[in-house]
Structure formats: C-alpha cells, structure tokens
Amino acid sequence: MSSFDVVIIGSGPGGYVSAIRCAQLGFKTAIVEKYNSLGGTCLNVGCIPSKALLSSSHHYAEIAHFADHGIEVSGDVKINLEKMIARKQAVVDQTVGGINYLMDKNKITVFNGLGSFVDATHIAIAKADGTSETIEAKYTVIATGSKPSSLPFIKIDKERIITSTEALALKEVPKHLVIIGGGVIGIELGQVYLRLGAQVSVVEFMDRIIPGMDGALSKELTKVLKKQGMKFYVSHKVKSVERNGDAVVVQAENAKGETITLEGDYSLVSVGRRPYTDGLNADKAGVKISDRGQVEVNDHLQTNVPNIYAIGDVVRGAMLAHKAEEEGVMVAEILAGQKPHIDYNLIPGVVYTWPEVAAVGQTEEQLKAAGIAYKSGSFPFKALGRARASADLDGFVKILADEKTDEVLGVHMIGARTADLIAEAVTAMEFKASAEDISRMSHAHPTFAEAVKEAALAATENRALHV
Known part of the structure; x- marks a missing residue:
C-alpha cells in the first residue's frame, strides 16, 4: 500500500495549488482526481473556457465599431461557432497540460479515480477500468469543489x-x-x-x-x-x-x-452552485457535513477530524478559484508548522463581462447595515483620456473610506480592465491604506488606473481633478 504525508482529493485550483505548496514544503504528496483531466471545474468547464468564449465573442462584437477607428471591413463577417468552441477547448487543453507538467515537476503522484474515505487515514480510489486501489494518508485535504445547482421542479436534460x-x-x-x-x-x-x-x-x-x-x-x-x-x-x-x-x-x-x-x-x-461531496464517504472518516452540504471546518480549515482539512467551494465562503488557492496554500503551510492567515474581506470578486466588474471589501449596503460611518468618492471612466482613446467609456470606480480614519473599506469598479485594476485596491487595503494615501500615489498617464487615483481624491475632501 502506498503511503503519503498529504493526499489531496480534488485537482481544481485549490487542490492542485495545495499539492504544489505541500511538495515545495517537503511533504510526500499525492492528488486524487475523479476525472482524467486535472484542473477541476475552473479549468475544464468554468473560469478558463468561459473567458476564452468571452474573449472570442468580444472580438466579434468589436468589429461593429471598427469604422469609428477608421478601419473598413469589406464583405460579410461570419461566426464559425464550431471553430470558436474548438479554440476554447484548445485553451483548456493547454492549461490542463500545464497542470500535468507542474505535477511532474513537483514530484506529485496523481491518481485518477473516485477517491473515498475508508477511514480517517485510508482512501480508496475507484478507477474507470473497474479496478481499485487503497492508499494511506497522514493528512488529507478535501478539495472536491462544487456542481451547478438547480431548482427542484426543473428537469435539466443537458440538451435544451x-x-x-x-x-x-x-x-x-x-x-x-x-x-x-x-x-x-x-x-x-x-x-x-x-x-x-x-x-x-x-x-x-x-x-x-x-x-x-x-x-x-x-x-x-x-x-x-x-x-x-x-x-x-x-x-x-x-x-x-x-x-x-x-x-x-x-x-x-x-x-x-x-x-x-x-x-x-x-x-x-x-x-448557483452546491458543494460536491458525492461518493466521498466522509462519514466513514467521521467528518461532519453541514445541513447545507458543506464540510465543516474551523478557522484553520481543519475538520472535526484532526488530520483532515477541507478547502475551496466545499467549505463556507465565496466560491472563487482564487479563494480556494489561498486556502490550499494556507493548509499546506499550517501542516508545515507555519502561521499563515487569510483576510477573507480582501478576496476580490470579478465579473468578466465587458465592461468588467470588480470589487473588494465592504459594499455600501453592508456598511449601512453595520452602522459604520463612511465617505464615498466616485470617478467615471468617460472622464479619462485613456478611456476616450479606446472608446471604453462605460463605468466608474468608487472608493468607500472610513469617515474618521480615512482607511479604505471597499473599492467597487465597473469598466475596462477592472479585473486587473482591482489588484491595486487589494494591495492598498492589505496595507491599511487611506484614501489619501492612494490619492498621493503617482499613476501613469494616460491609463485606466488613473480612475482609482481620482476616486480616492473624490473620497478625500471631494477633490477629484478631472470632473
């Protein structure tokens, strides 16, 4: 019987990142994946393929505005959906291939099959060919993710x-x-x-x-x-x-x-989505599952069984790939005796439409409900030279800051490239920046990032410069 220091069940962003960090820290590590393809929902049927289609469809939509830029397109512009879907799949395949490479590079053993607990230290792996194998784990990390939810009266036929x-x-x-x-x-x-x-x-x-x-x-x-x-x-x-x-x-x-x-x-x-623990046989290990189907964990992502942890969509909190990654790293470092910490308030959320939507921290609704006195500053993208140059005029940046201390409590953006711009807000809030701190930082001109500076100025004595 093969024995490992750490076994991760599930190879989504949380699982494979946790495996890599465990291996980096010197643990003999294995990952168990139900499907033949690593990467979980995110890489295979979630984050990556949806962004590929969003990118392809965005290019098509942009053609309608080429004439505004002095670009004349003659003849019919047609959609080849089959080719678009094929490109999406190629992106997925390349990304999954990258995960396979990382597993090999970090000497992580990969088992393909449904992993289920035999007891708290043994995991049975049921393989597609009908065979099975049992491995031993000193520590186990449950990273089985989530599946799409439905309504009780809806019959999903996967066709229409x-x-x-x-x-x-x-x-x-x-x-x-x-x-x-x-x-x-x-x-x-x-x-x-x-x-x-x-x-x-x-x-x-x-x-x-x-x-x-x-x-x-x-x-x-x-x-x-x-x-x-x-x-x-x-x-x-x-x-x-x-x-x-x-x-x-x-x-x-x-x-x-x-x-x-x-x-x-x-x-x-x-x-929405629901935590996925089907076939895990968590009860055989004594692991508690909540009424909502989530694996119950403490602040260290440890279950009620001391040597078993859980991360990502299968536990409480936002179902976000980057949240799962942070949790995967946190568990690995806890097992190594380190003292990592995650500030869940500073995990950003993004909608990859165009314009993009991104946010971190508290919303106005949350601040009002909590009775926290705050000030707000907003700046529209249409007032930026960079936005006018690229014709991306929709949206704004809004910064919420504590009324007394000026500490930034939340940043909310909708506009071009906000999925990337939100990282500036996360960095600022990680270091407890005030709105004035951000307003005094030099931002390159012309850029979309200038909207962040201007929103900070607006939140600081309402002194935005370009509106």
Missing part, C-alpha cells in the same frame, strides 16, 4: 434545458436564450451569446442582477447590458420550466402575483 457546462459547448447560437439566475455565471454566458446574435432574457429572483455586489455596480451593469440588448426580469420567481420539442417555456411570477411567459430554444439554469 442546460447548465453552464453545456452552455460552453453548444453547436449553435441560440435564437432566444432564457437564463434563470442573474448571478456572475449567467450574466457572463449571456453576454457571450448576446454578442453572437442571440436574444437573451434573464429572470432573477432578487431585485437586481449580481445581487452580492455593491448596488451601484448592479445598476450600471444593468444599464450597459440593456443598451447592448439584454432583457431583464428581476424580482421574478420561476414557477415552471417545460420543454416542448425544440422550445423551452419558462413561467415566472412577480411580487404582485403577475405571471410572465418566456419561450426560447434554450434555457440556461444558473442559480
């Missing part, structure tokens, strides 16, 4: 009523895509197919899209996407989803009890 997984590999552009759920995944994939010519309707139970983010970001993104042609039905509860041949009929009800009926050829069910 689909999840995000199927939406990444459609063989045709929908005529009318009805999206159930206005969160990050639904909005991103909705914009992909909106750009490619589909009519897109979004039904959201809450009173706004991306409801977990600052209300100002939701309002601006809604405005921009409506301008692009997306339709929204917020504050609507879906009552039924029925397939009739190649048609899907969605019925939803608003707060007044009024019913709407939307008929499309595809319906994307995007109502």
